[in-house]
Amino acid sequence: MSRMQPAEVERIADLARLELDAGEVQRMTAELDDRFATAAQMRADLDARRVASATLVETALARAEAAAGLGAFVHLQPERARTDAREADVRRARGDPRSRLDGIPVAIKDLMVQEGEPCTCASRILEGFVAPYQGTVVAKLRAAGAVIVGRTNMDEFAMGSSTEHSVYGAARNPWDPTRTPGGSSGGSAAAVAAGIVPIAFGSDTGGSIRQPASHCGVVGMKPTYGRVSRYGLVAFASSLDQIGPFAHTASDCALALAAIAGHDPADSTSLSEPVPDFAAAQSGDVSGLVVGLPREYFAEGADPEVLARVREAVAELERAGAKTREVSLPHAPYAIATYYLIATAEASSNLARYDGVRFGRRAEADSLGEMYRRTRSEGFGAEVKRRILLGTYVLSAGYYDAYYRKAMQVRTLLRRDFEQAFGACDLIATPTAPEVAFRIGEKTADPLKMYLSDIYTVSANLAGIPGLSVPCGFANGLPVGLQLLGRALDEATLLRVADAYQRRTAWHEQHPALDWERAK
Amino acid sequence: MSARLQPRGDYEVVIGLEVHVHMRTASKLFSPAPVRYGELPNHATHPLDLGMPGVLPVLNRRAVELGVRAALATHCKVHSRSIFARKNYFYPDLPKGYQISQYEEPLATEGWLEIEAPSADGTPHTVRVGLTRIHIEEDAGKSIHDAAIAGSAGSHVDLNRAGVPLLEIVSEPDLRSPEEAAAYLRKLRALLRWADVSDADMEKGQFRCDANVSLRRHGAAQLGTRTELKNLNSFRFVEEALYAEIARQAALLDGGGRVVQATMHYDPVRRATRVMRLKENADDYRYFPDPDLVPLVIAESEIDAVRRALPELPEDRRARFESEHALSGYDARLLTESRALADFYEAAAIRSGQPKVVANWMLRDVLAQLKERDCEIDATQLTPDALAKLIALVEDGRVTAASARPLVAVLIERGVDPETLVRERGLEAVSDTGLLEAAADEVIAAHPEVVAQIRGGDARGLNFLMGQLMKRTEGKANPKAVREILARKLAG
Structure with missing residues (x-):
């Protein structure tokens, strides 16, 4: 499936101010033909001088433009990206790359603050807002030499499971553009799945990385709460939000996580535990590991095809030497309700700052009260308003004890469930989502149905434990994800198991046909 | 109560x-x-x-x-x-x-x-x-x-x-x-x-x-x-x-x-x-x-570290000034209105060795000056050392209290050495016996009726004569010396 023509390579080389002879063009064409190269492959090419970062970045930008119909990106930053790529090439030429990600094009979700660039959270209310400071994760990515090419689409303020609730319009699933990529980090998942960038970053509050990873057939990881700094991550629900990576492989995820993890004095909830060498831990060996299968997650509610793929994946792990064991998470049935009480309560407070006074959109009005009401009513979309109302209600006098306090108590019970389960197993395997990617518009009229998309993912956020989704096959031609949940701070085991699984399977090497791109 | x-x-x-x-x-x-x-x-x-x-x-x-x-x-x-x-x-x-x-x-x-x-x-x-x-x-x-x-x-x-x-x-x-x-x-x-x-x-x-x-x-x-x-x-x-x-x-x-x-x-x-x-x-x-x-x-x-680093609190300081410095409860309270004041007083008291005397100077002269200027002690040029020195000059009879009191204002304005100040202004107490004897003779000669009263056993007139003598020496006469000379001459 060659998609790159020599003429395109020549155009890109010109953009990158590189002069290539005919032989080079031919070679590059062949090399760039691998649209779905991983970051590891790109790094090998960079190291071998087979390709320049400037070329990789130019290619990513061109593909993002070509895939505009996907709605994966909301903002590209070509100038900054080109400069960064040239600098990465200079470093590499000097034999002094900053990290294993130096010169690799990446994308970030539109709620990660980058100094001097827009940050809108796909909301009308942040129209025109340019961040005046640098977020920690962006600072770390830049320090690692990764080249940010653009900002990805999302559900407004990360509230949603489909990337439909965006002021820029819905993002589409590269496997089937009539379907959603999942959400809220759907743009990042789609950008990786469509081969635009090898690594993208999203945020996961209740499944917003894992569910779109599952729907788009890529690996997506939510680290332990506190593993990655939230400084510069625009808050949805502060006690649940975590930034994490998307990639084709668990191995790339390990690289990406290593670049952004670690203690940050600017985030009081960031953990001070040292970050292990995730890549080194990826031995391919899973023998002796005990995989817990929560009874409650394999019961009912999920698409039988999805459950079948997950069972097959677990069987593959058994063949690799892992053992399985049934475990119980007795409070799992309360997770969605608990999640929506806590997340909305925090969101109602976190989103109070969008008041039209200091930045973003302001509606004209005759009085202060009217200005607040109009700014917020016009600036927020329906789903955000729904959650602000729900959260305000949950915290209001007379309801706090019945809702918020009670939810916090259940949260403790859920955390204990996991502690108990991890006494009997090393990691837990479940479906990531109850079904494959759904059609655009299918669930927007029924919020409750939409909320249930996160039924298997929210518990990890409530318990603060790490989780990832790895492609484990297809149902009706659409990707299915296997969710692995681990002990707090034990991302290494999850990444090791997912990597071992990918060494034994080739699901991640299947890619969408992208015929919609040509059709456009 | x-x-x-x-x-x-x-x-x-x-x-x-x-x-x-x-x-x-x-x-x-x-x-x-x-x-x-x-x-x-x-x-x-x-x-x-x-x-x-x-x-x-x-x-x-x-x-x-x-x-x-x-x-x-x-x-x-x-x-x-x-x-x-x-x-x-x-x-x-x-x-x-x-x-x-x-x-x-x-x-x-x-x-x-x-x-x-x-x-x-x-x-x-x-x-x-x-x-x-x-x-x-x-x-x-x-x-x-x-x-x-x-x-x-x-x-x-x-x-x-x-x-x-x-x-x-x-x-x-x-x-x-x-x-x-x-x-x-x-x-x-x-x-x-x-x-x-x-x-x-x-x-x-x-x-x-x-x-x-x-x-x-x-x-x-x-x-x-x-x-x-x-x-x-x-x-x-x-x-x-x-x-x-x-x-x-x-x-x-x-x-x-x-x-x-x-x-x-x-x-x-x-x-x-x-x-x-x-x-x-x-x-x-x-x-x-x-x-x-x-x-x-x-x-x-x-919490313990903060407690240890906490300065002695006003109540404790006040109690200590009462017990160690023999100050009245009222005086001790006035001197502990602020930590700067209490610190100043205590430092001056230690230098001087006469806490009670220092307290009197503080309450009578220093506080009045501060009130007049509406400022805190640490915002002035006055140091505990200077105050103690000035008091020592008075106590040693080298300057009279009457001459010294106006100097407090000067010390508050300009941080000068009290001894130099006294010298520059020519305020040294007159203890020159010859000078004082001559002045005493003049005073005695000028007020025969008072002298007669005293000699008649009514000592009240002595203070009047002293006052007259001080006037003639512009307040610089050493009061102790004056009292001695007058007493001797009147007895004689």
């Missing part, structure tokens, strides 16, 4: 105070922006103080230390674990849409402060005022509606103050008169300054007070309905506003009406209070623990 003041004979007045104090820190409570007064609007800010998307608070441990210090100085129980909560409300000078404060689990509780308040008969009366709680919170910014200040029409917001660390100190409803309320505030302010918690400059808004006041019939078990007086920013206003509100409530009750729970505003021009906001539509602040912050945990060892 004398009775406490009763502003209204028929009602018992019940007052509780909430004080907000800016803590003396270099940076803000949760952001690295500096705490600065008089800076250009919005220049002492960080993205955090502007409530930018994605920012996170990090607690300033220095503020915690100062909070613990205040709690220990007011005999509070410091909690090893306290929680920061969000108080949610919309206001343009509240950038995040919530204030980070403490609610369910504050820093400290159950303290007390002893105050001296005037009684009905005018004598001082000691009252122990309970402190309900002390908690840490961030200040809001300032809304400026005055076009003259803002430089253009419309409302403006200055966020330099947003995020400045505050202590909220809440008293029990233990105060019974505006005078007691004022005494409590003065005592609290002095104590916080003493312990270096705050500069507590009221003009800079570093020490602000809200008062809850209610009236009830004497002997009534239940408290009356209270109103809250907001933003009483000088001691004088506190007393005036409380008197006005007490009068308003009493008039209501006298007329058979009832007090409605409300937030009141005091109008100093009309000298009356008016309802600002009824509490019936009370704000629902939707407090909940701030998920961006972890519980504030203070180890016992940290």
Whole structure:
């Protein structure tokens, strides 16, 4: 499936101010033909001088433009990206790359603050807002030499499971553009799945990385709460939000996580535990590991095809030497309700700052009260308003004890469930989502149905434990994800198991046909 | 024991105070922006103080230390674990849409402060005022509606103050008169300054007070309905506003009406209070623990370290001045009004070795000069060393007290050496016997009738003759020498 023509390579080389002879063009064409190269492959090419970062970045930008119909990106930053790529090439030429990600094009979700660039959270209310400071994760990515090419689409303020609730319009699933990529980090998942960038970053509050990873057939990881700094991550629900990576492989995820993890004095909830060498831990060996299968997650509610793929994946792990064991998470049935009480309560407070006074959109009005009401009513979309109302209600006098306090108590019970389960197993395997990617518009009229998309993912956020989704096959031609949940701070085991699984399977090497791109 | 003041004979007045104090820190409570007064609007800010998307608070441990210090100085129980909560409300000078404060689990509780308040008969009366709680919170910014200040029409917001660390100190409803309320505030302010918690400059808004006041019939078990007086920013206003509100409530009750729970505003021009906001539509602040912050945990060892570093408190210092320096309770209290004053006095007393004499100079001369200049001792050029030296010159008879006293003002203005000053001004006491004898002879010759009286056994005239002699020597005569010479000549 060659998609790159020599003429395109020549155009890109010109953009990158590189002069290539005919032989080079031919070679590059062949090399760039691998649209779905991983970051590891790109790094090998960079190291071998087979390709320049400037070329990789130019290619990513061109593909993002070509895939505009996907709605994966909301903002590209070509100038900054080109400069960064040239600098990465200079470093590499000097034999002094900053990290294993130096010169690799990446994308970030539109709620990660980058100094001097827009940050809108796909909301009308942040129209025109340019961040005046640098977020920690962006600072770390830049320090690692990764080249940010653009900002990805999302559900407004990360509230949603489909990337439909965006002021820029819905993002589409590269496997089937009539379907959603999942959400809220759907743009990042789609950008990786469509081969635009090898690594993208999203945020996961209740499944917003894992569910779109599952729907788009890529690996997506939510680290332990506190593993990655939230400084510069625009808050949805502060006690649940975590930034994490998307990639084709668990191995790339390990690289990406290593670049952004670690203690940050600017985030009081960031953990001070040292970050292990995730890549080194990826031995391919899973023998002796005990995989817990929560009874409650394999019961009912999920698409039988999805459950079948997950069972097959677990069987593959058994063949690799892992053992399985049934475990119980007795409070799992309360997770969605608990999640929506806590997340909305925090969101109602976190989103109070969008008041039209200091930045973003302001509606004209005759009085202060009217200005607040109009700014917020016009600036927020329906789903955000729904959650602000729900959260305000949950915290209001007379309801706090019945809702918020009670939810916090259940949260403790859920955390204990996991502690108990991890006494009997090393990691837990479940479906990531109850079904494959759904059609655009299918669930927007029924919020409750939409909320249930996160039924298997929210518990990890409530318990603060790490989780990832790895492609484990297809149902009706659409990707299915296997969710692995681990002990707090034990991302290494999850990444090791997912990597071992990918060494034994080739699901991640299947890619969408992208015929919609040509059709456009 | 004398009775406490009763502003209204028929009602018992019940007052509780909430004080907000800016803590003396270099940076803000949760952001690295500096705490600065008089800076250009919005220049002492960080993205955090502007409530930018994605920012996170990090607690300033220095503020915690100062909070613990205040709690220990007011005999509070410091909690090893306290929680920061969000108080949610919309206001343009509240950038995040919530204030980070403490609610369910504050820093400290159950303290007390002893105050001296005037009684009905005018004598001082000691009252122990309970402190309900002390908690840490961030200040809001300032809304400026005055076009003259803002430089253009419309409302403006200055966020330099947003995020400045505050202590909220809440008293029990233990105060019974505006005078007691004022005494409590003065005592609290002095104590916080003493312990270096705050500069507590009221003009800079570093020490602000809200008062809850209610009236009830004497002997009534239940408290009356209270109103809250907001933003009483000088001691004088506190007393005036409380008197006005007490009068308003009493008039209501006298007329058979009832007090409605409300937030009141005091109008100093009309000298009356008016309802600002009824509490019936009370704000629902939707407090909940701030998920961006972890519980504030203070180890016992940290509390101990703060306790050890705490300066000797005014009561302890006063007791020591009474016992070690043999000062009266009254004098000791005056000398412990501020830590700077007490430190100054003690240093001078040690240099001089005569605490009582130093105390007299302080109370008679130094304090009068400070009052005249309306300044603190540490804002002058006077040093404990210089004062001790000046006193030593007097005690040694090298300068008379009469010549020395005006020099205190000079030393306060210019930090010169007292000995040099005395010499330069030619104020050395005259002890030259020849000179004094001649002068004594003149005085005796000029007042034969007084001399006769003395010789007749009436010693009262001796002081008159001394006075005359001092006059002739322009006050520089050594009084001891003069007395001796006169006594000898009159006896002879």
